[in-house]
Amino acid sequence: MGKIVTIHSYRGGTGKSNIAVNIAANLASLGQRVGLIDTDLNSPGAHILFDIPPEEITPTLNDYLRGDCTIIDTIKTSSVANLYFVPASPREIDVITIAKEGFAVEKLVDGCYQFMEAFDLDYLFIDTHPGLHQETLLLISISDLLIIVLRPDEQDFQGTAVMLDIARDRLGVACILLLNFIPSSIEINTLQASCEKIYRASVLGFLPHSEAFFGSKGIFSMQHRDHDISQKFQAFAEDLSQLLCN
Numbered sequence: 001m002g003k004i005v006t007i008h009s010y011r012g013g014t015g016k017s018n019i020a021v022n023i024a025a026n027l028a029s030l031g032q033r034v035g036l037i038d039t040d041l042n043s044p045g046a047h048i049l050f051d052i053p054p055e056e057i058t059p060t061l062n063d064y065l066r067g068d069c070t071i072i073d074t075i076k077t078s079s080v081a082n083l084y085f086v087p088a089s090p091r092e093i094d095v096i097t098i099a100k101e102g103f104a105v106e107k108l109v110d111g112c113y114q115f116m117e118a119f120d121l122d123y124l125f126i127d128t129h130p131g132l133h134q135e136t137l138l139l140i141s142i143s144d145l146l147i148i149v150l151r152p153d154e155q156d157f158q159g160t161a162v163m164l165d166i167a168r169d170r171l172g173v174a175c176i177l178l179l180n181f182i183p184s185s186i187e188i189n190t191l192q193a194s195c196e197k198i199y200r201a202s203v204l205g206f207l208p209h210s211e212a213f214f215g216s217k218g219i220f221s222m223q224h225r226d227h228d229i230s231q232k233f234q235a236f237a238e239d240l241s242q243l244l245c246n
């Protein structure tokens with residue numbers, strides 16, 4: 001059975017989706033079979049990084065959760081060999097419907113396992129909605145690793161403490177931190193060491209605040225392989241595969 005890696009942050013906009021897609025793409029480039037599922041049904045975004053036009057995103061995770069198709073029907077191939085993707089629907093009506101009516105969270109978990117089994121995945125990456133929601137807690141609880149993404153400010157420092165308390169200390173899930181949007185004025189070794197000490201958690205690494213990366217469309221590390229950011233994603237992928245021993 002492959003490994004489930006969930007990417008989460010307490011606050012929105014920390015870079016979760018970009019980080020999930022780029023690490024997943026680098027693992028696929030290393031020859032692993034990798035899936036990514038966008039479970040951010042309230043504000044889906046990963047399809048933009050897979051560069052799928054909204055009108056072509058069908059069927060989606062929403063259709064599966066409604067019982068209109070199987071999870072297998074929703075799986076898309078990508079421009080990267082061995083990288084597969086289940087999108088959430090960006091259509092307004094679907095986003096409103098799911099927000100109003102909710103869905104069976106157990107069905108979402110079943111879908112993750114079916115995706116892994118049918119595509120013989122080495123890794124399933126789960127991109128999440130920020131904050132604490134029932135489905136996110138359930139997805140975290142079935143994960144082999146939770147990557148908590150944080151920016152270096154007080155709101156994220158507090159949010160990360162909450163997430164570690166729940167995921168690691170209560171649910172018993174292995175957690176690792178990834179520091180994002182690091183300005184050049186911050187001394188990263190000091191920040192990394194204090195995070196490891198304060199949170200008693202390992203840090204996978206950091207990404208600098210990068211103008212080239214900001215707002216990029218498509219899978220940045222596949223498009224700009226020599227860029228510093230891309231090399232960081234490659235290193236994260238290698239470190240994760242060591243950590244998870246696949």
Ligand SMILES: Nc1ncnc2c1ncn2[C@@H]1O[C@H](COP(=O)(O)OP(=O)(O)OP(=O)(O)O)[C@@H](O)[C@H]1O
Nearest residue numbers: 012013014015016017018181208209210214215216
């Ligand atoms: N290190 C970085 N430097 C510059 N821009 C970045 C960096 N990391 C992410 N971004 C940008 O920040 C924005 C938000 O990223 P992303 O959508 O991945 O965050 P998110 O945590 O998934 O957001 P949400 O909580 O809404 O799902 C995007 O425009 C992305 O390109």
Ligand SMILES: [Mg+2]
Nearest residue numbers: 016017040045
């Ligand atoms: Mg996102």
